[in-house]
Amino acid sequence: MRSLTLALIAVALLAAGSHEAAAHHSFAPFNLEAEKTISGTIKKFDWTNPHTWIWVDVTGDNGKVETWGIEGMSPNYLGRRGWSKNSLKPGDKVSIVIRPMRDGSPGGMFVRATLADGRELRQSGQAVD
Amino acid sequence: MRFTPIAVLTPAAVLAVTLTAHPATAQTAAAKIPPPTAADWAALAKLPDFGGVWEVGGGGGRGRGAAQGPALTPAAAAKRKELQSLGREDNQTANCVPPGMPGIMGQPYPMEFLLTPGKVTIVIEAYTQVRHIYTDGRPLPEDPDLKFHGTSVGRWEGNALVVDTIGFSPLTELAANVPHSDKMRIRERFTLTGPDTMSIETAVTDPGILTAPYTTTRTLQRHRSWTIAEYVCQENNRNFVDEKGKAGIRLDDPAGTTRK
Numbered sequence: 001m002r003s004l005t006l007a008l009i010a011v012a013l014l015a016a017g018s019h020e021a022a023a024h025h026s027f028a029p030f031n032l033e034a035e036k037t038i039s040g041t042i043k044k045f046d047w048t049n050p051h052t053w054i055w056v057d058v059t060g061d062n063g064k065v066e067t068w069g070i071e072g073m074s075p076n077y078l079g080r081r082g083w084s085k086n087s088l089k090p091g092d093k094v095s096i097v098i099r100p101m102r103d104g105s106p107g108g109m110f111v112r113a114t115l116a117d118g119r120e121l122r123q124s125g126q127a128v129d
Numbered sequence: 130m131r132f133t134p135i136a137v138l139t140p141a142a143v144l145a146v147t148l149t150a151h152p153a154t155a156q157t158a159a160a161k162i163p164p165p166t167a168a169d170w171a172a173l174a175k176l177p178d179f180g181g182v183w184e185v186g187g188g189g190g191r192g193r194g195a196a197q198g199p200a201l202t203p204a205a206a207a208k209r210k211e212l213q214s215l216g217r218e219d220n221q222t223a224n225c226v227p228p229g230m231p232g233i234m235g236q237p238y239p240m241e242f243l244l245t246p247g248k249v250t251i252v253i254e255a256y257t258q259v260r261h262i263y264t265d266g267r268p269l270p271e272d273p274d275l276k277f278h279g280t281s282v283g284r285w286e287g288n289a290l291v292v293d294t295i296g297f298s299p300l301t302e303l304a305a306n307v308p309h310s311d312k313m314r315i316r317e318r319f320t321l322t323g324p325d326t327m328s329i330e331t332a333v334t335d336p337g338i339l340t341a342p343y344t345t346t347r348t349l350q351r352h353r354s355w356t357i358a359e360y361v362c363q364e365n366n367r368n369f370v371d372e373k374g375k376a377g378i379r380l381d382d383p384a385g386t387t388r389k
């Protein structure tokens with residue numbers, strides 16, 4: 001049942017995100033069946049093409065800080081859906097749900113983020129005029 | 130009496146004339162196209178209103194009709210199977226090589242149509258691409274150079290813009306894992322279907338590859354307040370595909386967007 005649910009999520013994700021694959025690259029490096037939540041502090045937010053990159057400093061159990069790189073959709077795409085270059089700022093405390101890298105390296109594909117003030121960021125949604 | 134310079138053909142002048150002979154010929158040929166008149170500009174107002182920025186609905190994609198896929202000849206089907214068996218995870222767009230036609234028309238980014246006398250220009254945001262469609266009655270070239278977007282001519286049929294394109298780069302694909310031949314031809318019909326909706330019917334023919342035209346339809350939505358944004362794929366591209374088709378991501382150098 002759980003695997004069916006995950007499969008359905010993956011299918012829905014592919015349906016929702018297939019345009020991104022059409023746009024620039026495939027999902028192959030990401031594990032679409034896995035979901036991981038990372039919490040930390042925004043180090044840098046790249047409002048750049050072909051993808052936005054959120055760099056998050058995450059403190060591990062051993063006290064060491066590791067920087068995670070989270071790939072999001074392009075500023076062109078997100079900018080028409082309510083985001084701006086100021087949506088995330090260095091120092092912001094954030095919790096981000098990602099599809100992690102298959103190879104286990106500290107990175108993944110953005111799913112959604114929740115900020116300390118409760119603000120939630122998503123990539124989907126209707127384009128706004 | 131006004132001084133009239135008399136040409137003195139010094140050796141240098143002769144050499145200069147000889148060296149410029151080819152550009153001069155080319156300029157003469159180009160000069161055969163008359164400059165647009167005020168009437169030509171005024172006539173644009175009678176054409177369908179294609180102006181503004183348009184986005185493919187549903188976030189891009191291959192369009193309706195693509196689900197069945199192209200009807201391939203046995204040889205093309207075998208080629209696709211062979212390419213699929215290689216297990217390539219991605220294609221060169223991951224390395225910022227634009228997809229070319231027909232893929233460039235299905236991107237999740239908008240495009241803008243510019244109508245000028247004798248020409249329709251499509252400014253495509255994805256990969257910062259441009260299509261040049263000549264509507265001045267010129268024929269398609271006999272032996273075109275091979276281009277990502279081919280060479281296009283168009284004509285207005287009632288409210289529709291009908292565009293024929295030939296001469297595609299071998300670096301472009303007809304569909305996923307389907308290489309085209311040098312005979313591929315694409316006919317597109319652009320029609321306004323509502324105040325802010327446009328339909329693009331695309332028919333791909335390629336004898337030797339397809340047993341029937343591969344026809345898809347996309348619907349575009351106009352956003353009059355939008356502007357085309359910059360899209361420099363090399364700005365911060367961390368994706369890549371290697372020569373074996375293995376896809377990867379560079380997570381190093383978080384300062385990579387700063388000029389060093």
